[in-house]
Every structure is written in C-alpha cells, then in structure tokens.
Amino acid sequence: MTSSTPPPKDRGIPEATVARLPVYLRALQSLTERGIPTISSEDLAATTGVNSAKLRKDLSHLGSYGTRGVGYDVEYLVYQVSRELGLTQDWCVAIIGAGNLGRALANYGGFGSRGFRIAALLDADPDVVGLGVAGLTVRHTDILEDVVVDEGVSIGVIATPAAAAQGVCDRFVRAGVTSVLNFAPVVLNVPPTVDVRKVDLSIELQILAFHAQRKADGNRLGLLDG
Amino acid sequence: MTSSTPPPKDRGIPEATVARLPVYLRALQSLTERGIPTISSEDLAATTGVNSAKLRKDLSHLGSYGTRGVGYDVEYLVYQVSRELGLTQDWCVAIIGAGNLGRALANYGGFGSRGFRIAALLDADPDVVGLGVAGLTVRHTDILEDVVVDEGVSIGVIATPAAAAQGVCDRFVRAGVTSVLNFAPVVLNVPPTVDVRKVDLSIELQILAFHAQRKADGNRLGLLDG
DNA sequence: ACCTGTGAAGCTGTTCACAGCA
DNA sequence: TGCTGTGAACAGCTTCACAGGT
Numbered sequence: 144m145t146s147s148t149p150p151p152k153d154r155g156i157p158e159a160t161v162a163r164l165p166v167y168l169r170a171l172q173s174l175t176e177r178g179i180p181t182i183s184s185e186d187l188a189a190t191t192g193v194n195s196a197k198l199r200k201d202l203s204h205l206g207s208y209g210t211r212g213v214g215y216d217v218e219y220l221v222y223q224v225s226r227e228l229g230l231t232q233d234w235c236v237a238i239i240g241a242g243n244l245g246r247a248l249a250n251y252g253g254f255g256s257r258g259f260r261i262a263a264l265l266d267a268d269p270d271v272v273g274l275g276v277a278g279l280t281v282r283h284t285d286i287l288e289d290v291v292v293d294e295g296v297s298i299g300v301i302a303t304p305a306a307a308a309q310g311v312c313d314r315f316v317r318a319g320v321t322s323v324l325n326f327a328p329v330v331l332n333v334p335p336t337v338d339v340r341k342v343d344l345s346i347e348l349q350i351l352a353f354h355a356q357r358k359a360d361g362n363r364l365g366l367l368d369g
Numbered sequence: 370m371t372s373s374t375p376p377p378k379d380r381g382i383p384e385a386t387v388a389r390l391p392v393y394l395r396a397l398q399s400l401t402e403r404g405i406p407t408i409s410s411e412d413l414a415a416t417t418g419v420n421s422a423k424l425r426k427d428l429s430h431l432g433s434y435g436t437r438g439v440g441y442d443v444e445y446l447v448y449q450v451s452r453e454l455g456l457t458q459d460w461c462v463a464i465i466g467a468g469n470l471g472r473a474l475a476n477y478g479g480f481g482s483r484g485f486r487i488a489a490l491l492d493a494d495p496d497v498v499g500l501g502v503a504g505l506t507v508r509h510t511d512i513l514e515d516v517v518v519d520e521g522v523s524i525g526v527i528a529t530p531a532a533a534a535q536g537v538c539d540r541f542v543r544a545g546v547t548s549v550l551n552f553a554p555v556v557l558n559v560p561p562t563v564d565v566r567k568v569d570l571s572i573e574l575q576i577l578a579f580h581a582q583r584k585a586d587g588n589r590l591g592l593l594d595g
Numbered sequence: 596a597c598c599t600g601t602g603a604a605g606c607t608g609t610t611c612a613c614a615g616c617a
Numbered sequence: 618t619g620c621t622g623t624g625a626a627c628a629g630c631t632t633c634a635c636a637g638g639t
Contacts, residue, residue, distance in 0.1 A: 159608055165575040169554060183620065192556045196610060196623095203622055211621045212617040228575050229582030236574070243476045247469030251570055259574055298577055321584060322577040328395060330418045338580045340573050344477055347566050348462070348485055349391040349454050351524055351548040354564045356455030358547060385630060409598065422601095422632055429600055437599045438639040 156227070160201045166191050167198070168224045174217045183214035230258040235295050237320075239311045240302035241266035241274070241281045244326055248302060249277040262294035267307065287311070291318040298322045305329045312339075382453070386427045392417050393424070394450045400443045409440035456484040461521050463546075465537045466528035467492035467500070467507045470552055474528060475503040488520035493533065513537070517544035524548045531555045538565075 170191050174182060184202075188195035202208060202215070205227050209215045225231055238245050241264050249264050264276055267284045274281045282290075290296060299315040301308050301323060308327035315323060316337055323339045325331055328346075331339050396417050400408060410428070414421035428434060428441070431453050435441045451457055462485050464471050475490050490502055493510040500507045508516075516522060525541040527534050527549060534553035541549060542563055549565045551557055554572075557565050 157608070161576055161579050162572075164579075165569075165572040166556070168575075170556075184622095185620080190556065194610070196612090197608090199621060200609085200623075207622070209621050210617070211615075212619050214620070227579070229578040230575065232582075234574075234578050234581065243469065243473035247473045248570060250469045257571060257575070258578070259571075297581055298574065322581045324573055324577060330392070330396075330416065336584075338577060338584075340577055342568060342570070342573060343391075344474060344568070345483060345485075346388070346391040347550055347568055348460075348524065349394075349456065349483070350387055351550060351564060351566055352455040352460050352484070353387050353390075353453070355460065355523055355548045356458075358562075358564075383630070410600095411598080420632065422634090423630085425599060426601075426631085433600070435599050436639070437637075438597045440598065 156204045160204055161228075163191075163193065163201055164224050164228055166193075167201070168221065168228065168230075171217055171221045171224065175221060180217055181214045182217055184209070187215070225258075232258065234259050234297055235262040236260065236298045236300055237263045237265065237287070237290055237294070237296045237315075238300040238302055239265050239284060239287065240304075240307075240326075241268075241271050241276060242302065242304075245300075245302035246276050248300060248326075249279060259298075262296050263290040265290070267303075284311070287314050288318045291315065291320055296320060298324065300324045300326070301331075302326045382430045386430055387454075389417075389419065389427055390450050390454055392419075393427070394447065394454065394456075397443055397447045397450065401447055406443055407440045408443055410435070413441070451484075458484065460485050460523055461488045462486065462524045462526055463489045463491065463513070463516055463520070463522045463541075464526040464528055465491050465510060465513065466530075466533075466552075467494075467497050467502060468528065468530075471526075471528035472502050474526060474552075475505060485524075488522050489516040491516070493529075510537070513540050514544045517541065517546055522546060524550065526550045526552070527557075528552045 167187065170187060184195045184199045188198040191198070199209075202220070205223055208220055208223050236259050238248055238261060241249075245264060245266070249261060261279060264279045264281050265284045265287060266272060266281050269283070272281050272283045291299075297320065299312075299320045299322070301311050303311055305327045308325060308329050309331060312323060312325070312331045312333060316333055321337050323331065323333070323337060325339055325341045328343055333339055393413065396413060410421045410425045414424040417424070425435075428446070431449055434446055434449050464474055464487060467475075467490050471490060471492070475487060487505060490505045490507050491510045491513060492498060492507050495509070498507050498509045517525075523546065525538075525546045525548070527537050529537055531553045534551065534555050535557060538549060538551070538557045538559060542559055547563050549557065549559070549563060551565055551567045552569075554569055559565055
C-alpha cells in the first residue's frame with residue numbers, strides 16, 4: 144500500500160451530502176474573507192439553513208476535522224471540502240449554445256473563480272459566431288470534438304434549444320465527455336458511464352405553482368371549515 | 370359535504386412526486402402533439418427516465434386515471450397533472466434583475482406557454498431600465514411593491530447579484546409574495562410561510578466535479594490494483 | 596394476455612440524544 | 618462546560634412482485 148497520501152477517507156459519501164457540500168463551502172469561504180477562524184456546527188448550520196446534526200454528519204463523512212468543545216477550523220475545512228469536491232484541480236468546461244442562457248453562463252463569475260475554466264463557447268448560428276462574450280469568442284459548433292480533445296474538456300454544458308440538445312449530448316459523449324450539465328428541457332439519453340445533471344427553469348416554477356396552489360386551497364378550506 | 374367538485378384527492382402528495390410531475394407533463398404534451406392517444410406506464414417511464422413502478426405510484430397519488438390492460442389516456446392525464454400542479458390557472462411572475470440571466474429567463478419560451486405570465490422585469494441599474502427584452506420594457510426596481518400589488522404577482526424570481534438578493538427577497542415577502550425562485554448564490558432568510566426554491570449553477574458544476582473526480586480516482590486505483 | 600394500482604420490503608436520508616473528548 | 622461525532626430510531630422514497638381489473 145502506498146502511504147504518502149493522507150487517508151482520503153471512504154469514497155461512499157451520500158449523494159445528499161455531496162449536494163450540500165458546495166453550500167457549506169460557500170459559507171466557509173465567506174467566513175474566511177471576514178477573517179473568522181473557527182465556527183461551530185450550530186452557527187454554520189444556521190447560515191446555510193440546515194439542521195446542525197445533519198451538518199455534523201455530513202462533515203463526518205469527510206473525516207474528523209472538528210475539535211470537540213471548539214468547532215471547526217474554517218480554513219482547514221475550506222481546504223478539505225474543496226478537495227473532496229475535486230476543486231483543488233481545474234476542470235475544463237465547454238458551453239454549447241451562446242443564446243441568452245449560454246451568455247449568462249459564460250458571464251457567471253462563479254465559474255472561473257472556483258476551479259472551472261471555460262474552454263469554449265460554441266453556437267450553431269453563423270450570426271452569433273465571432274461575437275465576443277466574457278472574454279471569449281463564440282466559435283462554431285462544428286469544432287466541438289476538437290475543443291473537447293485539444294482542451295481536455297471534461298464537463299459539457301448544454302444551453303441549446305431543446306431540439307438540438309440530444310445531438311450535442313451525443314457528440315460530447317462520443318468525444319469522451321462523461322459529465323454533462325443540461326439546461327435544455329429534454330431528458331437526455333446517455334450511457335450509464337455518463338453523469339447528467341439537469342437544470343430546468345420551468346420545472347422549478349411548476350413546483351412553486353403547486354405549493355402556491357396548495358396554500359390557496361388551504362386558505363379556502365380554512366374559511367369554509369372555521 | 371359539497372359534491373359538485375370531483376374528488377380532488379388527498380393533498381398529501383410526496384415532494385419527490387411533485388418534482389417529477391412536470392417531467393411527465395412535458396412528455397405527455399409531446400405525445401399529444403404527435404397525436405398519440407394512449408400510453409403505458411412502461412413507455413412513459415422510458416421516455417422520462419424513471420422506473421415504471423415509480424411512475425405508476427406517482428400517478429396513483431392523483432387518482433386512478435389509468436385503465437388496466439390499456440394504459441393512460443394521454444389527454445386526460447395532461448389535464449389531471451396540469452390541474453394538480455396548478456397550471457389550469459395563470460400565475461403572475463416578476464423577475465428582478467435584467468442582466469444576462471434575467472434576460473435569459475424573460476426570453477425563455479417555457480414561461481409564457483405554461484400558465485406563467487411575466488408581469489415585470491425590473492433592474493436597479495438606470496442604464497438597463499428602459500431597454501426592451503422579450504416584449505417587455507425593463508423598469509426600475511423601485512416599483513417592485515407596486516407591481517406585486519397591482520399585477521397580483523404570486524411568484525418572485527430573483528436574478529440579481531448575490532449582494533442584492535436578500536434585500537429584494539425581503540421586499541417581495543413584505544409585499545405579500547409567498548413563492549420565490551432564487552438564482553443568486555446565497556441562502557435566503559424567509560419566514561416559514563414563504564416557499565423558496567434555489568437554482569445554483571455553480572453548485573451543479575461542483576457536484577459534477579465531485580463525480581468526475583471519483584471516476585478519475587477509480588480509474589487510477591484500477592490501474593494500481595489490477 | 597396485458598397493464599394498472601398497491602402492499603410489503605428494502606434503502607436512503609434525517610433527526611434525536613448522548614457518549615466522549617477538549 | 619461546550620461541542621463534535623455517531624448509534625439508534627424514525628421518516629420518506631424506491632423497488633419488487635403480484636392481486637385485481639379489462
């Protein structure tokens with residue numbers, strides 16, 4: 144067994160925990176900026192909107208990085224969470240679709256700052272190709288495969304219209320990309336080795352509408368019943 | 370007991386089910402457009418990427434709308450799912466922040482088409498106020514409260530920079546909005562009566578990075594072990 | 596024969612409550 | 618005393634497998 148690396152802990156971190164780590168990380172980075180050296184699970188839980196026991200259990204999956212009676216060292220925890228999330232290395236991202244959404248993504252500050260480098264912003268529309276967006280020049284979708292290989296793209300972002308999404312996804316997959324972030328309102332078909340995450344604006348609205356309706360119905364019943 | 374309304378079923382639909390209903394709805398609408406009158410749970414599950422038993426259980430929460438031996442009537446199911454999600458009525462939406470993301474949202478076709486009307490697109494920057502976006506004129510954030518009251522806004526969308534988000538949210542809440550969709554990378558503080566959903570682009574990327582790293586580590590171990 | 600609707604089992608995630616350490 | 622780390626109980630979700638209509 145090689146022994147130079149510190150025990151990177153069990154790989155079996157629950158999905159639910161993984162989804163919360165970025166939230167903790169952001170809060171911790173803000174604490175660093177404000178020069179706060181230490182934080183308790185109770186306080187960190189409050190600022191991130193979770194239960195403190197849950198937060199402790201989440202962090203315990205990475206290792207025992209807290210000190211009983213004191214709390215967590217902010218800077219150390221930032222490093223450990225970053226490492227666990229794979230943010231100590233850089234990830235190359237290609238964004239396909241330079242419409243409103245693609246441009247918004249390219250301009251989104253959070254990308255560059257946190258270990259994500261936008262290698263390319265591509266579009267199929269000749270009128271859009273050549274435009275400058277966020278320090279990038281929009282290039283044509285034709286070169287998708289070249290970009291993936293030459294720049295070592297490991298995450299593909301699909302910000303195309305729904306009709307084009309599956310085609311773009313297939314090209315990503317054939318070129319070797321195994322992580323896809325999909326903003327198009329379609330269910331993508333991929334081999335099981337490929338990881339797809341979906342962000343769907345209208346679904347979020349519909350979920351809100353459901354709850355809004357329930358609140359309205361509840362009030363109406365409340366008037367009838369009491 | 371009043372009897373004119375059809376039994377709208379138990380209000381206790383699981384969150385996980387609610388989150389999938391919009392996906393089913395989209396698939397069903399596409400079936401309607403293609404003139405397909407009937408679909409089995411197996412087929413609908415395949416196109417939406419879920420397990421067929423899960424789909425049946427999800428739909429069973431709305432009522433018994435299928436026919437054994439046949440499947441589900443597409444048009445009828447579209448109606449029932451729409452009704453359950455509250456999409457048979459219109460919801461007024463106000464988008465705050467007319468930067469790249471706000472404009473992308475305003476231009477997003479899925480909004481208007483599915484029972485969501487954009488009542489206003491507001492921004493705090495005087496240079497942006499007055500611009501035309503997707504048939505709307507950007508107005509100043511100052512009138513947020515007026516818009517909410519006058520137009521009957523029930524869903525507020527926050528597409529501002531992080532620093533402005535909590536302030537905008539507070540104003541929404543004070544004006545009576547109880548559903549908020551937040552795109553800013555902050556945890557919003559709201560009273561428990563208010564429903565907040567969050568969409569965070571960089572969190573999605575970080576989750577992908579975690580899995581990408583795990584795949585990479587796995588390969589590396591594979592090389593060492595075998 | 597076919598397909599829905601659902602009890603039951605199993606799994607994942609959350610919360611409680613406290614042992615154990617600083 | 619204060620706070621972490623965690624077993625144990627609990628709650629919610631998924632999947633299986635099949636009873637029960639058509």
